[in-house]
Amino acid sequence: MAHSDIDHLIQLLAKLPGLGPRSARRATLYLISRRESLLAPLSAAMAEAALNVKICGRCGNLDTVDPCSICQDITRDPSILCVVEDVSDLWALERSEAFKGQYHVLGGTLSALDGVGPDELNIEPPIGRVLGGGIDEVILALNATVDGQTTSHYLSERLSEGGVNITRLAHGVPVGGELDYLDDGTLSAALKSRRSLG
Numbered sequence: 751m752a753h754s755d756i757d758h759l760i761q762l763l764a765k766l767p768g769l770g771p772r773s774a775r776r777a778t779l780y781l782i783s784r785r786e787s788l789l790a791p792l793s794a795a796m797a798e799a800a801l802n803v804k805i806c807g808r809c810g811n812l813d814t815v816d817p818c819s820i821c822q823d824i825t826r827d828p829s830i831l832c833v834v835e836d837v838s839d840l841w842a843l844e845r846s847e848a849f850k851g852q853y854h855v856l857g858g859t860l861s862a863l864d865g866v867g868p869d870e871l872n873i874e875p876p877i878g879r880v881l882g883g884g885i886d887e888v889i890l891a892l893n894a895t896v897d898g899q900t901t902s903h904y905l906s907e908r909l910s911e912g913g914v915n916i917t918r919l920a921h922g923v924p925v926g927g928e929l930d931y932l933d934d935g936t937l938s939a940a941l942k943s944r945r946s947l948g
């Protein structure tokens with residue numbers, strides 16, 4: 751491995767969330783010193799993922815099949831739709847095993863500060879899905895941040911004419927909290943004790 755290859759690897763790893771240049775250098779050394787046991791299988795797994803992972807056209811989840819395996823699962827309740835900001839939130843809810851309905855991933859939140867309006871989000875499809883009928887409850891499982899709450903408010907306004915029960919996660923989600931960081935028990939409790947909005 752030429753030195754520039756190593757530098758390139760460091761630069762790429764430094765782009766990962768939570769990794770700066772220093773930890774990227776440590777990770778690179780760690781990988782290179784475990785070339786057979788870690789670096790080669792990791793690079794193969796990444797190549798596979800780059801080739802095969804798709805965005806589900808129905809809910810926005812990531813999977814190797816489209817519609818994703820959650821959308822295809824006929825044992826899940828089609829009458830409850832849980833709206834989340836990111837795929838990481840969907841995964842967090844799946845880990846909690848507390849929810850057996852359908853999902854929709856917005857791909858972010860509305861943010862006046864960052865100039866994110868409804869057009870920048872995957873926000874019309876779930877509205878269409880709900881207003882199209884067949885859904886009894888929409889759970890707005892958005893983060894307890896200002897932008898998350900703004901987005902919840904926007905969605906509940908838009909969905910108000912649909913005659914569906916709109917709920918949000920209850921206690922246990924700290925202000926400013928992100929779902930992905932909650933332990934599974936807390937998330938599960940917040941989901942079970944969800945309450946109606948407005």
Ligand code: ZN
Nearest residue numbers: 806809818821
């Ligand atoms: Zn899906």
